[in-house]
Amino acid sequence: xxxxxxxxxxxxxxxxxxxxxxxxxxxxxxxxxxxxxxxxxxxxxxxxxxxxxxxxxxxxxxxxxxxxxxxxxxxxxxxxxxxxxxxxxxxxxxxxxxxxxxxxxxxxxxxxxxxxxxxxxxxxxxxxxxxxxxxxxxxxxxxxxxxxxxxxxxxxxxxxxxxxxxxxxxxxxxxxxxxxxxxxxxxxxxxxxxxxxxxxxxxxxxxxxxxxxxxxxxxxxxxxxxxxxxxxxxxxxxxxxxxxxxxxxxxxxxxxxxxxxxxxxxxxxxxxxxxxxxxxxxxxxxxxxxxxxxxxxxxxxxxxxxxxxxxxxxxxxxxxxxxxxxxxxxxxxxxxxxxxxxxxxxxxxxxxxxxxxxxxxxxxxxxx
Amino acid sequence: xxxxxxxxxxxxxxxxxxxxxxxxxxxxxxxxxxxxxxxxxxxxxxxxxxxxxxxxxxxxxxxxxxxxxxxxxxxxxxxxxxxxxxxxxxxxxxxxxxxxxxxxxxxxxxxxxxxxxxxxxxxxxxxxxxxxxxxxxxxxxxxxxxxxxxxxxxxxxxxxxxxxxxxxxxxxxxxxxxxxxxxxxxxxxxxxxxxxxxxxxxxxxxxxxxxxxxxxxxxxxxxxxxxxxxxxxxxxxxxxxxxxxxxxxxxxxxxxxxxxxxxxxxxxxxxxxxxxxxxxxxxxxxxxxxxxxxxxxxxxxxx
Numbered sequence: 001x002x003x004x005x006x007x008x009x010x011x012x013x014x015x016x017x018x019x020x021x022x023x024x025x026x027x028x029x030x031x032x033x034x035x036x037x038x039x040x041x042x043x044x045x046x047x048x049x050x051x052x053x054x055x056x057x058x059x060x061x062x063x064x065x066x067x068x069x070x071x072x073x074x075x076x077x078x079x080x081x082x083x084x085x086x087x088x089x090x091x092x093x094x095x096x097x098x099x100x101x102x103x104x105x106x107x108x109x110x111x112x113x114x115x116x117x118x119x120x121x122x123x124x125x126x127x128x129x130x131x132x133x134x135x136x137x138x139x140x141x142x143x144x145x146x147x148x149x150x151x152x153x154x155x156x157x158x159x160x161x162x163x164x165x166x167x168x169x170x171x172x173x174x175x176x177x178x179x180x181x182x183x184x185x186x187x188x189x190x191x192x193x194x195x196x197x198x199x200x201x202x203x204x205x206x207x208x209x210x211x212x213x214x215x216x217x218x219x220x221x222x223x224x225x226x227x228x229x230x231x232x233x234x235x236x237x238x239x240x241x242x243x244x245x246x247x248x249x250x251x252x253x254x255x256x257x258x259x260x261x262x263x264x265x266x267x268x269x270x271x272x273x274x275x276x277x278x279x280x281x282x283x284x285x286x287x288x289x290x291x292x293x294x295x296x297x298x299x300x301x302x303x304x305x306x307x308x309x310x311x312x313x314x315x316x317x318x319x320x321x322x323x324x325x326x327x328x329x330x331x332x333x334x335x336x337x338x339x340x341x342x343x344x345x346x347x348x349x350x351x352x353x354x355x356x357x358x359x360x361x362x363x364x365x366x367x368x
Numbered sequence: 369x370x371x372x373x374x375x376x377x378x379x380x381x382x383x384x385x386x387x388x389x390x391x392x393x394x395x396x397x398x399x400x401x402x403x404x405x406x407x408x409x410x411x412x413x414x415x416x417x418x419x420x421x422x423x424x425x426x427x428x429x430x431x432x433x434x435x436x437x438x439x440x441x442x443x444x445x446x447x448x449x450x451x452x453x454x455x456x457x458x459x460x461x462x463x464x465x466x467x468x469x470x471x472x473x474x475x476x477x478x479x480x481x482x483x484x485x486x487x488x489x490x491x492x493x494x495x496x497x498x499x500x501x502x503x504x505x506x507x508x509x510x511x512x513x514x515x516x517x518x519x520x521x522x523x524x525x526x527x528x529x530x531x532x533x534x535x536x537x538x539x540x541x542x543x544x545x546x547x548x549x550x551x552x553x554x555x556x557x558x559x560x561x562x563x564x565x566x567x568x569x570x571x572x573x574x575x576x577x578x579x580x581x582x583x584x585x586x587x588x589x590x591x592x593x594x595x596x597x598x599x600x601x602x603x604x605x606x607x608x609x610x611x612x613x614x615x616x617x618x619x620x621x622x623x624x625x626x627x628x629x630x631x632x633x634x635x636x637x638x639x640x641x642x643x644x645x646x647x648x649x650x651x652x653x654x655x656x657x658x659x660x661x662x663x664x665x666x667x668x669x670x671x
Contacts (some may be wrong), residue, residue: 006468010457017456202452206511209416209446210469211438365437367418 003212007220014194015224025190029182029232030239036178037171037244044072044130049096050088052079055104063116066142067098072134089121096120096131164333172247175240176328177301180321182236183259184266184295187229189287191221191270196283199274205367214363222267226260229267233259249335258331258341261348262324268355269320275362295321323347369394369519369550370415375424377410384410386573387424392552392566397545399564400554401662406570408554409449412523415552416446429518442470445517449524451504455497459488459507462496463514470515480547481510484540502533509540520544522553526560538563558659569662576665581658588661591630593637594622594654597646606644612636615667622650624660 015021049067053060067073076094079085088094099117101107108114118135122128164172198204207217233256240246248255270287277283296302298312299321305313316322323344330336338345370392377385385407392398400408413419415426417437426433428440453462463485467474478485488506491499496507505525512520522541526534538560545551553564561567562581569576569584577584597603604623607616612632616625625637638651656664 003469003471006465010454010461010465013457013461014454201455202448202450203454205418205448206446206452206466207469208418209441209444210466211442211471212469366420367413 004216004220007212007216008223011194011220011224015228021190025186025228026232026235029186029236032182033175033178033236033239034243036174037240044127044134046074047072047096047131048076048094049073049098049131050076050079050084050094052082052085052097052099054102055100057103057105059105059108059114060100062146063100063139063142064098067135067138070134070138072138085119089119094121095127096135098135171240171244172333173329174301175236175244175246176325176332177299177321179233179236179240179259179328180262180299180324181292181295181301183229183233183263184269184321185287185292186232187225187263187266188270188273188291189284190225191267192273192277192283192287193280194225195221195271195274196277196280200279208365208367214360214365218271218359218363221271222264225267225270226263229263230256230260233263246332248332250331250337254338255328255331258324258327258345258348261345261352262320265320265348265352265355268352268359271359272355272362275359275364294319298322299325301325320348320351369396369429370398370552371425371427372411372415373425375411375414375421375426377407377414377419377421383573385414385421388573388575389424390568390575390578392550394550395545395548397541397551397553397563397565399561399567400552400570401556401558401561401567401658402554402570403556405572407573408570409523410573411570412446412521412552412554416444416521417441442515443518445512445515445520447505447508447512447520447522447525449527451508453496453504453508453511456495458493458495459499460492462507463510466511467514472515474514477514477516480516480544481513483543484513485510487536501529502536505529505533505537506540509537513544517549519550519552522551524554524556526555526557534560558657558662561658567658569665571666576662584661585656585658588656588664589630590626590656590664591632592654592656592660593625593627593632593634593651594619595625595637595641595649595651596622597641597649599646602644603641603646606641606646610640612640615663617663619657619659622654624654624663626660626664 015025051064053064064075068075073096076088079088079097082099085097085099088097097119099119101115101117104114104116116139118132120128120132195204198207212220237248237255241248269291273283273286273290277286298305298308298316299319300316301321305316305322308316327341327344327348330341334340370390372388372390375385375388376383388407388411400406400411402408410419414421415428415433417433417440420434429443431439433440454465457465463474467477484506488499488503488510491503496504499507509522509525512522526537529537534557541551541553542563555561564581566578566580567584568578579587595603595607600618600623604616604618607613607623607625612628614626614628616623618624627637634651634653638649641649641651
């Protein structure tokens, strides 16, 4: 058995013997994926609304029925007066109130228009906007279908289609984002911790005086985590595909190839961290604060890069997950090939090479 | 085999080694003796190519410790001060790992480690972290020996180990020495100094004396008296208070006394102590041990 494989075998033994490492490696990614996939969502589902119907005629009843059958809204209660509106918002359960004016159907018939007041709870502004948007969408839809053609002499009707994610499911966006985040975090954190642990326990002293070369030590540390992270990537993709219905239109081989590239880059980043940090605590801290937060905030995973102020947009270019997420979305949702993501791939490759070079150079062959 | 010439090393501004020179011959069992902070570990790390000295030169088996560090790492076995094996690997896995790293196998060099390894072999499937202190040291020594090193460097191998295991450990070192391995060992225990061929007494980054333990004791120029009474604590205080006594300290059941004037007889000291009303007095002249020499040298050094 060569030196290198002996080292790799030892690393695997460390990993498999430590329950905590195993949990971090495999338990946390799955838990995170399930959490992010189900909890964090931009969609509306079963939002509680209240209705103050002053008219109670055929049309208002039809509109109400249409709203409630959309699965976006649940009727909390009917209100009896405008005073109730304030009170019911304060209770917190109801997010939107609809008020139909009196003689709704009659007015509509006579004058060709009638008023519905939509009051949304904007203490969560995005939610309020979404609710109002969905409500007016449904009402417009109803109007067009029921009476549009009769009343209006001329109209432009935009036909909207949401390509690559027709039903606007946010999980399609989150799975690539979470995959980038988890692979980044696990790979970088685990390698940096496993190297600093050797420093802390004094075993590094023995490794240094052995004939192992720095490259062998670094690759020996990287190899097991590369293998395990690839398994991780597959698990994430499978859960995303089968549990959340995220499509994978592009080639699996390309997807895995890009993932391996990204994992390698993250592993080298981990080694780089370990050359700065002297204890497991510091290594973990740097990985968490230095990698996880920027990954979540600046990679376009949750907040669109286009909306960021200029300096942050420039900064986001330095975030490896940013490019990986673009690649993932392209391959998974659009089904594009390497031809469309070669630029991002090159950027990741360059980052991997730079990190490896620095890691090998910065590796100390002595104690100081 | 080991040559150290005018080595100095400072951490920031604290001087750890001040112009140290020594030489260890092939096949010698050489001891670095001194209290904590004497610079023993720093010197060993420089020799093990783990630290770079600020000044001076050092050679291991003819190789320069800075320039030829890769060659040295192949032919030296090293056991650092604290237990530095993988606690989550078993005894056998640890040994196997170090064998592979040095490009050899347990079977190949079994002969060399046999005497030591048979004692821990019954526990070969136990995790190294679960071994007792003495066993850990035996395993660490086995791992340091697995590649048949020419030179063995051991940093305080017996610290924190029980008396029986300590004796066994030194017996093993003697056996290894007989197989032609040059051994450099450090210890804070004076009684272990006598087991080395030659020792260097170190204190605060300087070497006070290098010689065989016997010669160091022989060449001690001062007279030494031993005294004891029923009240040892008062006895030592009384001794220290007397202007004719230079130093007095507890040594086992006795107080060892170095008089200012080497011509002082035991009788004179006894008379003084009788005047202080000490009961059951015993006072006699004694031969200095290495600890006495070291204490003497240390106090000389302070002045």
